[in-house]
Amino acid sequence: MTTSAGARQAGWIAGAGNSAFALTLPVTEQMNHRGIRVIHRYTDDAAGNGDYIDWWSPEIDINTGFQSLNGGTVYYDPATGQLATGWRNVAGNNYYFADGYQMKPGSDDWVYNDQLHGQMYTGVQWADGHCYDFGRDGVAHAQSWNDGWSWPFPASGEGSFAFGQGFGYNWAGRTNSYHDGLDFGAYDHPGADVHAVHGGRVIDIATVRDQQARDLWWYALVWDGRTLFVYQEAFSNRSRIIVNVGDLVYPGQVIGYRDLSHLHLGMNTSPNYRMDLAHSYQPNWTDSSQATGSGSWIDPEWALRVRPY
Incomplete structure (x- = not known):
């Protein structure tokens, strides 16, 4: 491929302006939702065992971070490729992601719903016993004034119990x-x-x-x-x-x-x-x-x- 960058960076080498190349790598399941780096090895041996220089690419995120899924927003951890659940700090902001469990209506049974797994909380929600307003963007803002306690019959307070x-x-x-x-x-x-x-x-x-x-x-x-x-x-x-x-x-x-x-x-x-x-x-x-x-x-x-x- 012809490139002006090659000529600029190595102008003393004949043909440097025609030395660029393009490479397409297939995304495997092991790579998806992860951050990866591509290693370019320049060598004088076809098997890569001679003199060589390695160049590491910047980290490339493959469908990591915030993604749309099942009608909501989820977060894939670049290090593990896994959907985040529970609390997660991203770029200095706190988010909360559902673990996928919910009450099955009319059964009193706590069941798993794959459609809910990893879904980012939005709006006003309770998480870990405390009230937060996650807004539309999912960023947690504590509403500590809603975290209080009350006796069920306030006029009697604690009262007495037999x-x-x-x-x-x-x-x-x-x-x-x-x-x-x-x-x-x-x-x-x-x-x-x-x-x-x-x-x-x-x-x-x-x-x-x-x-x-x-x-x-x-x-x-x-x-x-x-x-x-x-x-x-x-x-x-x-x-x-x-x-x-x-x-x-x-x-x-x-x-x-x-x-x-x-x-x-x-x-x-x-x-x-x-x-x-x-x-x-x-x-x-x-x-x-x-x-x-x-x-x-x-x-x-x-x-x-x-x-x-």
Whole structure:
């Protein structure tokens, strides 16, 4: 190929202006979504074993960094070629990418959705228990004023609890004598308005039925990326819960109106409520076949006092 650059850089060499060449390399699966360098070896031996000079190209990104996928934005790590999940700092900005798991509507089961894997968070979201506005560009801006905590019946505050209402091993009348939450009775914590104790996203609303398929109560699940908040045993029908699946809720926001004897507040480190419920009579559980792997019940009274994050 003819090039003026060759003549400029090595004008003392005859024909330098006709010494350029073009090379096309196929992109293999091992190269895709990675940063690579091409090594040019100039040698006097066809096998490359004689005198030689190596020239390394600048790093070439092959479909790395931010890319469009499944209707959203993902980020491929140039070093590994893998889709980023969780927090990632890129050029000084913090982003959050989904791990691909979500609540299967109506099942209380935490399942994998390949279409969500690696998707960049945008808009207002909760991640790792905190509220952020990721805007349209995905850059995280903390909204710490939304990270507060509230008692579910603020007028009563902490109030008082009878022995059987408390969390943990406290009542022989329960299976394994274990209570996985905290009960706020209508007598000791009066009022109908049930307030969210922490922020997050509503991931499911469903009912518990008896053996005759009659509704016992309805419940709402709120997930903040770190803790699952279970509001149950307070609502006799769906209309008593005024939030919907997918809604963002904030600390102190009214999510429903109690019309039964008490609110049972549960908190678990696992968003997989089906598994949480199956292990409601033990402090923690593990199951390697499940998306979340493990779960632990948290004492709501302790959490609302200490406000751990």
